[in-house]
Amino acid sequence: MTMLVFGHLSPDTDSTGSPIIWAWFLTEVKKTPAEAVLLGEPNTEAAFVLTHWDCPKPRIVTEIADGTPAVIVDTNNPGELPANINALDVTAIIDHHKLVGGLETKGPIDITIRPLACTATIMHSLIGKHMAQAPRFVKGLMLSCILSDTLEFRSPTTTQEDRAIAHALADDLGVDMGELASAMFAAKSDVSAFSDAELLRMDSKNYEVGGKKFRVSVLETTSPEQILSRKDSLMTSMDSVATEDGADQVLLFVVDILREEATMLVPNDLTRTVAEKSFGAFVTGDTVVLPGVMSRKKQIIPVLAV
Amino acid sequence: MTMLVFGHLSPDTDSTGSPIIWAWFLTEVKKTPAEAVLLGEPNTEAAFVLTHWDCPKPRIVTEIADGTPAVIVDTNNPGELPANINALDVTAIIDHHKLVGGLETKGPIDITIRPLACTATIMHSLIGKHMAQAPRFVKGLMLSCILSDTLEFRSPTTTQEDRAIAHALADDLGVDMGELASAMFAAKSDVSAFSDAELLRMDSKNYEVGGKKFRVSVLETTSPEQILSRKDSLMTSMDSVATEDGADQVLLFVVDILREEATMLVPNDLTRTVAEKSFGAFVTGDTVVLPGVMSRKKQIIPVLAV
Numbered sequence: 031m032t033m034l035v036f037g038h039l040s041p042d043t044d045s046t047g048s049p050i051i052w053a054w055f056l057t058e059v060k061k062t063p064a065e066a067v068l069l070g071e072p073n074t075e076a077a078f079v080l081t082h083w084d085c086p087k088p089r090i091v092t093e094i095a096d097g098t099p100a101v102i103v104d105t106n107n108p109g110e111l112p113a114n115i116n117a118l119d120v121t122a123i124i125d126h127h128k129l130v131g132g133l134e135t136k137g138p139i140d141i142t143i144r145p146l147a148c149t150a151t152i153m154h155s156l157i158g159k160h161m162a163q164a165p166r167f168v169k170g171l172m173l174s175c176i177l178s179d180t181l182e183f184r185s186p187t188t189t190q191e192d193r194a195i196a197h198a199l200a201d202d203l204g205v206d207m208g209e210l211a212s213a214m215f216a217a218k219s220d221v222s223a224f225s226d227a228e229l230l231r232m233d234s235k236n237y238e239v240g241g242k243k244f245r246v247s248v249l250e251t252t253s254p255e256q257i258l259s260r261k262d263s264l265m266t267s268m269d270s271v272a273t274e275d276g277a278d279q280v281l282l283f284v285v286d287i288l289r290e291e292a293t294m295l296v297p298n299d300l301t302r303t304v305a306e307k308s309f310g311a312f313v314t315g316d317t318v319v320l321p322g323v324m325s326r327k328k329q330i331i332p333v334l335a336v
Numbered sequence: 337m338t339m340l341v342f343g344h345l346s347p348d349t350d351s352t353g354s355p356i357i358w359a360w361f362l363t364e365v366k367k368t369p370a371e372a373v374l375l376g377e378p379n380t381e382a383a384f385v386l387t388h389w390d391c392p393k394p395r396i397v398t399e400i401a402d403g404t405p406a407v408i409v410d411t412n413n414p415g416e417l418p419a420n421i422n423a424l425d426v427t428a429i430i431d432h433h434k435l436v437g438g439l440e441t442k443g444p445i446d447i448t449i450r451p452l453a454c455t456a457t458i459m460h461s462l463i464g465k466h467m468a469q470a471p472r473f474v475k476g477l478m479l480s481c482i483l484s485d486t487l488e489f490r491s492p493t494t495t496q497e498d499r500a501i502a503h504a505l506a507d508d509l510g511v512d513m514g515e516l517a518s519a520m521f522a523a524k525s526d527v528s529a530f531s532d533a534e535l536l537r538m539d540s541k542n543y544e545v546g547g548k549k550f551r552v553s554v555l556e557t558t559s560p561e562q563i564l565s566r567k568d569s570l571m572t573s574m575d576s577v578a579t580e581d582g583a584d585q586v587l588l589f590v591v592d593i594l595r596e597e598a599t600m601l602v603p604n605d606l607t608r609t610v611a612e613k614s615f616g617a618f619v620t621g622d623t624v625v626l627p628g629v630m631s632r633k634k635q636i637i638p639v640l641a642v
Binding site: 126 | 431432433434436437438439440441442443444445447448449450451452633634638
């Protein structure tokens with residue numbers, strides 16, 4: 031059976047690009063036939079990146095048969111994976127998120143988790159000398175994944191290794207990183223086609239703190255006004271999305287990539303408490319600006335309090 | 337706070353040697369002060385190995401304070417670690433066992449799990465070029481860990497990488513592997529000082545299958561007669577150990593390293609069913625020989641049925 035390689039549900043650039051990179055490595059270098067697949071429609075930035083590097087969009091799968099050989103990339107969270115994930119034949123995990131617990135394997139497998147900004151950075155080091163034979167689309171996807179996850183090196187998740195590999199790839203490809211990043215962020219910022227509920231679920235992770243279940247949603251954008259102008263209807267939608275998804279509250283952070291700040295929506299007492307206790311914010315209206323906050327992983331989740 | 341490095345409860349050679357190897361690497365190469373500690377008295381083989389390579393026995397700790405920085409090696413199973421493991425500041429995990437689930441970290445950390453026979457083999461590759469500066473005791477411990485976990489390359493868990501690194505270390509150290517392995521196995525086989533209950537818990541892992549909780553105990557030895565002559569009192573002890581440890585049944589496999597077979601004790605109907613359903617064994621008396629069975633990980637756990 032062909033090995034399937036996939037990232038998390040609601041694929042962003044890293045969860046779209048990294049499976050393609052790894053499927054290339056397995057197929058062409060390791061001579062193990064592998065296919066990159068997506069667990070949903072890629073976001074607008076990821077779709078742009080695929081087109082930009084002339085990559086066909088991977089097949090979207092909604093069900094994977096028990097026993098299918100698989101590599102999981104860019105997550106180790108069963109909640110972001112097919113419900114039967116522990117019944118697949120998972121042979122490797124490559125990720126850069128905190129260990130969540132819940133994944134189990136039948137035997138020892140290859141697991142590489144590193145505290146780097148991007149899965150593609152880890153893959154660059156795992157592929158090592160074989161990068162010399164990587165085609166242009168593999169290098170291009172790697173570069174795009176790093177620019178996406180580091181917000182062009184603005185995010186505090188950025189490490190020296192992410193930066194160094196991105197610069198080396200850009201040199202090798204003869205690409206202007208600033209231009210590429212701008213085009214990617216413009217694609218990500220164009221959210222006009224999405225409903226409020228789709229926006230709230232686009233880049234969202236579940237976290238529980240103080241007995242409350244939150245859906246922590248982040249929208250990274252270079253035009254926050256496009257989202258904030260829809261604030262009222264987004265707030266209304268928060269309630270129904272929370273109910274449908276079994277959460278107590280959706281938290282929405284609109285990250286302004288260029289100003290390096292987040293605007294949090296504050297529709298009610300619970301979200302006001304979260305804003306105050308987590309970020310020491312002084313809330314007056316129904317939004318609050320959190321200067322410097324760009325990373326859910328580094329700056330939101332670790333401080334979340336209620 | 338000094339970083340603590342430790343393996344699993346009931347430390348065997350790999351869980352005794354690997355923490356020392358990694359603490360050396362962190363302290364001397366990474367300039368991060370680290371101390372290897374043990375979560376219990378090392379087994380007789382591990383004690384021999386420490387003496388053989390002139391290594392002081394690491395401090396045995398029974399409690400570790402919340403928030404202590406820590407590296408976990410040779411396990412990812414919370415059941416084999418301090419009860420407050422998720423409250424420590426775990427910064428890395430290096431292991432070669434199946435992912436069990438249950439460990440959680442506050443942020444992304446370094447996790448390296450590989451399907452190799454031995455943790456020390458993984459460390460050899462992570463330490464890479466810095467092995468050139470490793471002192472004799474580090475190389476010696478690595479070699480001993482590999483010989484122990486592979487049963488001198490007899491175990492089916494042995495990979496080409498374990499074998500190649502062991503040979504290179506033996507050449508480098510000018511050591512006769514056969515002699516070293518024999519001395520280690522002789523030390524492991526001398527179990528005269530242990531009570532029946534201690535023997536049953538010496539190298540034991542909990543597994544649940546078919547709604548039954550098993551303590552799967554393995555004793556690797558070059559003189560199985562020393563253990564099997566105590567068969568009757570071991571069988572009596574099985575019941576009390578199971579009750580005290582909250583298991584339905586202790587399964588004891590006496591692995592004859594040189595004959596490459598295991599003898600399973602069959603004191604009752606449940607163990608007979610396990611022997612028949614798991615190994616297709618034909619049981620007549622109160623023991624059954626399982627030819628070729630040497631590895632709990634590869635040959636016992638994956639087939640366990642009831």
